[in-house]
Amino acid sequence: MERNVFNEPLVPCSFQPRTGFFRDGCCRSSDEDPGRHLVCAVMSAEFLEFSRSRGNDLSTPRPEWGFPGLMPKDQWCLCAMRWQEAMLAGCAPRVVLESTSLHALTILDLDTLKKFALEPDVI
Numbered sequence: 154m155e156r157n158v159f160n161e162p163l164v165p166c167s168f169q170p171r172t173g174f175f176r177d178g179c180c181r182s183s184d185e186d187p188g189r190h191l192v193c194a195v196m197s198a199e200f201l202e203f204s205r206s207r208g209n210d211l212s213t214p215r216p217e218w219g220f221p222g223l224m225p226k227d228q229w230c231l232c233a234m235r236w237q238e239a240m241l242a243g244c245a246p247r248v249v250l251e252s253t254s255l256h257a258l259t260i261l262d263l264d265t266l267k268k269f270a271l272e273p274d275v276i
Contacts, residue, residue: 155181156255158263166193166252167228170221180230180254188232189260193252195271196227200246203239228252233260240265247271 155163165178172193173179174186180193194200201212201223211229214222223229228249237260239245248269257266 155179158250158253158255158258158266160255161251163254164249164251166230166249170223170227170229172228172230174230176219180252180257182254182256189234189256190230191233191254191257192231192236192261192266193228193249194231194236194246195249196223196225196229197244197246198225199244200239201225203242203244204235207235207238209235233257237261240269245269 157163163179163181166172166180168178171178172190174182174188174190180191182189182191196211204211211223214220231246236245236248246269248266248271250266250270253266
């Protein structure tokens with residue numbers, strides 16, 4: 154069973170839109186996922202623009218891939234390194250820790266993630 158950063162069962166990140174490398178709603182990964190989609194993040198306009206500027210347009214729908222396009226407040230499994238890049242650039246989105254994989258801690262620091270934590274009942 155996949156675990157979150159608290160070493161508890163991983164809570165799904167989003168089913169609307171359906172996220173995760175496996176599109177099962179969970180931020181879990183495998184060797185098939187070189188991006189390591191491990192961080193459950195709440196999209197913001199600032200982050201979506203940052204991602205677009207880095208060559209990953211998450212806002213534009215891509216029906217041919219079954220991708221609806223993301224909007225602010227959508228939750229999405231981000232690559233751990235992209236989240237870190239955004240954090241260093243000053244535009245990291247909020248994180249849902251209960252839905253962020255324990256494996257993210259091989260790349261990111263829990264104390265840093267906690268600074269960007271979003272309480273589950275805020276959305």
